[in-house]
Amino acid sequence: MTGRQRVALIAHDQKKDDLVAFAKAHEPFLSDAAIVATGTTGGRVAEACPSLDVKRLKSGPLGGDQQIGALIAEGAVDLIIFFVDPLTPMPHDLDVKALMRLAIVYDIPMALNAATAEALLLHAEAGLTAR
Secondary structure: OOOOOEEEEEEOHHHHHHHHHHHHHOHHHHOOOEEEEOHHHHHHHHHHOOOOEEEEOOOHHHOHHHHHHHHHHOOOOOEEEEEOOOOOOOOOHHHHHHHHHHHHHOOOOEEOOHHHHHHHHHHHHOOOOOO
16 A cells, blocks of 8 residues: 555444544544545544544445445545444344455455454554555
């Protein structure tokens, strides 16, 4: 990855606080990134981290996951951070699976938890290529 990172941020309801805390902890790196996020998650991150450039899309269940999927297919996303709640059933689970499938098809690094997100950001901060 070269130039300004294009990062997608997504979080299930029970993980939104965790993603906001993660964004605050990594605000210096993320402030240099172009961030796209699903609706509520993007609003929460933008409110907690005013220095971040966050473009909010629709809420995940209302099409936000699919909007991010379209951005992946267009080559407009370099990294996905999606804090998943594995213990709560999601009515839009098929959309989530489709998003994951696109990340795999287009070889986009995707973190599904804080530990992996931390590793991906450290990798990106070091200027290393994830692909």
